[in-house]
Amino acid sequence: MEKTAWIGVDIGGTKTAVVLAQKPPAILARIEFPTLPEQGPERALALIQQSVHEVMRGSGIGEARVAAIGISCGGPLDQRAGVIQAPPNLSTWIDVPIVSVFGREFGLPCRLENDADAGAIAEHRFGAGQGARHMVFLTMGTGLGAGIVADGRLIRGAAGQAGEIGHVRLSDSGPVGYHKAGSVEGWASGGGIARVAVREVREAANRGERSTLASTLARDGALTAKHVAEAARGGDAVAQRILASTGNRLGQALAILVDLLNPERIVIGGLAMRLGDSLLAPARVAMEREALPGSARICQVVPAALGEAIGDVAAICVAMGL
Numbered sequence: 169m170e171k172t173a174w175i176g177v178d179i180g181g182t183k184t185a186v187v188l189a190q191k192p193p194a195i196l197a198r199i200e201f202p203t204l205p206e207q208g209p210e211r212a213l214a215l216i217q218q219s220v221h222e223v224m225r226g227s228g229i230g231e232a233r234v235a236a237i238g239i240s241c242g243g244p245l246d247q248r249a250g251v252i253q254a255p256p257n258l259s260t261w262i263d264v265p266i267v268s269v270f271g272r273e274f275g276l277p278c279r280l281e282n283d284a285d286a287g288a289i290a291e292h293r294f295g296a297g298q299g300a301r302h303m304v305f306l307t308m309g310t311g312l313g314a315g316i317v318a319d320g321r322l323i324r325g326a327a328g329q330a331g332e333i334g335h336v337r338l339s340d341s342g343p344v345g346y347h348k349a350g351s352v353e354g355w356a357s358g359g360g361i362a363r364v365a366v367r368e369v370r371e372a373a374n375r376g377e378r379s380t381l382a383s384t385l386a387r388d389g390a391l392t393a394k395h396v397a398e399a400a401r402g403g404d405a406v407a408q409r410i411l412a413s414t415g416n417r418l419g420q421a422l423a424i425l426v427d428l429l430n431p432e433r434i435v436i437g438g439l440a441m442r443l444g445d446s447l448l449a450p451a452r453v454a455m456e457r458e459a460l461p462g463s464a465r466i467c468q469v470v471p472a473a474l475g476e477a478i479g480d481v482a483a484i485c486v487a488m489g490l
Contacts, residue, residue, distance in 0.1 A: 172190055173188055173189065175276075176480055176481075176486065177220075177238065177483055178483040180203060180283070181205055181242070181255075182309070183202055184203045186219035186223055188224065189480075189481075193290070193294040193474060193484075195477065199222060201215055205258045205259065205260055208261070209258075213264075235277070236487045237277070237278045237279070238484060239278065239281070239483065240281055241255065241283055242257055243283075243329060245280060245328075247328045249267075250267025251267075256346050256347060257359070266278075281486040283307055283482065284315040284331055285315040285331070286315070288303065288314075288315025288435075289490050290482040291437075292305075294473075296433070296474075297433060301319055301432065302319065304425050304429060304434045305317075305434075305435045305437065309437075310359050312333065312334035313332055313353075314333045335352070335353065336424065337349075337351050338355055345357055345359060356418040358393040361396055361414050362395075365381060365395070365396050366385060368409070369385050372406045380402065380407075397411070397442060397446075408446070411443060411450075415451040415454070418447065418450075418454070423457075423459035426467050427463060433469075441476070448469060451469065455469065
């Protein structure tokens with residue numbers, strides 16, 4: 169029987185999705201559930217296996233017609249060995265041999281890829297990176313990383329960890345991301361926005377400045393990037409300043425990428441798709457201010473075109489070996 173379908177598993181710090189596709193980027197079946205990394209990997213692995221069986225059964229496509237399983241997950245990971253090595257947003261997932269686990273369960277080829285690299289391939293083949301020879305894709309969710317396409321080819325690096333821009337330090341102090349204070353991930357990821365927001369809202373309250381985020385913080389004891397985005401759309405000045413500051417820090421990181429890699433396009437997923445120019449406009453200004461003028465001038469900064477489906481399509485691209 170002809171192998172006509174692929175299974176994708178997109179593992180994030182907040183949610184995990186299991187999808188099935190026959191004609192990507194279209195997704196034929198999908199199951200999503202919370203990852204809950206604080207509970208360790210065992211629960212999520214069991215749910216992934218259950219979901220793989222369910223999407224095949226629900227779509228009427230049996231294992232005999234599935235060519236491979238692709239897993240997209242944040243780094244660090246060992247892509248060749250198929251091991252997830254405790255990414256910052258999955259800190260309890262210590263050296264999880266996920267490829268061998270799923271290989272034994274399903275008897276199918278199974279591949280693992282960094283989510284930024286997988287996203288880069290997905291956007292390059294099917295999204296906003298089409299036609300670009302030199303492209304950088306940024307994941308911007310709970311964490312932040314980059315996938316690099318140079319001269320049409322994915323660049324992995326000697327240890328398979330090329331593109332970890334989230335680990336680069338922007339300031340001597342600041343919010344912690346990727347286990348480093350003042351890092352790009354600390355300043356410009358969803359988790360970073362949440363940490364900065366708590367500080368900014370409390371400082372604003374001390375100055376007597378009102379913010380709708382203050383009541384949310386008092387109620388929940390924490391804030392999220394979603395809270396900030398909603399408040400900013402509602403005209404909250406404190407929230408708008410937080411996003412402008414985040415955009416500035418993101419632009420500093422973009423300038424580093426532009427100076428090092430000279431891409432013609434930088435495609436940003438996650439928060440950039442949801443926040444649009446409230447984030448990207450200040451990022452472009454900072455990039456143009458700090459990068460080499462000739463390189464910045466030819467570099468487009470655009471949101472990912474695959475929208476919220478990017479993680480699904482990226483995982484399918486991993487399964488397809490693209």
